[in-house]
Amino acid sequence: MNAPVRPDARTKLLKKLIVSVIRDGFQHLRMDDIAKYMDVSRATMYKYFSSKEDVMDGVVRIIVDYIERLEERNHNEDESYFGVWFQQLFEQSVSLVEYITDALMKDLQAAYPDLYNILKGVLQKREQHSLRFYRLGKDKGIFNAINEKFILLQDDLLLHEITSVKYLLYNHTTIKEVLHDYYQFKKMQLFKADKLSLVDDANINPVIEQLSEKFNRALM
Template identity: 65%
Template structure:
């Protein structure tokens, strides 16, 4: 709904946003393809990964979902991170992942999420 309204009211901003989102998608696809090519990631269709990310992140950042499932946004994001790690990385490559770096990122996202409420 936001994108439709943006397109009608501010078509130039909509075009800029759409272009930026497309660029982000292409970069993410390339990232997943590179990981598969290097033998680090499992052989999963990268377009499905992006679709799954989009749908899952929208749902776990929905306040109704969090309340209904009695989970904090912080816990949901940590669970999402672990899901992605297990899903993407081949078992013998898991040791390459430095889990200590995700904490500050999740804390930052949680802070922004809480400010938006």
């Protein structure tokens, strides 16, 4: 009798592949290519994944789980919650710039529309969840009275631009500096002056360091 497949083993293999899939898409990948990226033999890969669709299902589930983890933390609405959740939302917004690429979404829509719809649905749910958070902050007098839809649009457009290689090279800056500046920009934009103390910047420094390392590895 075969031993059951451990979910953590599948996840480890998928994480070896996920950067390439997200950056370049997956339509061109054969199962031999996937095994190579996972750094295992074809036979070993088939112990964990029955098909290319099974692999892509795993990739999408990793992204979906990451998005939904943030929602699970939304259970406390005292003022300190807004500073913490702002930082968590910032971290996730930056990470999703790396995870949700045009190459990935186009390939999913063309090859696996069901997986595309699952991911699209979770992203739409995240958007509505974020809008409720911003509206609640305004209602409680913590956030400035700005259009919350503009905040999401700003993340979608501006974050993609300032984290691009073209932007970094043209402005002679680093991803770490850009993320730090964008974080400060969003904090000052969102929180009222007398509520800035709710945000502990010491908590974000290791996060930005980690995000910067991930971006730099992806560019190598």
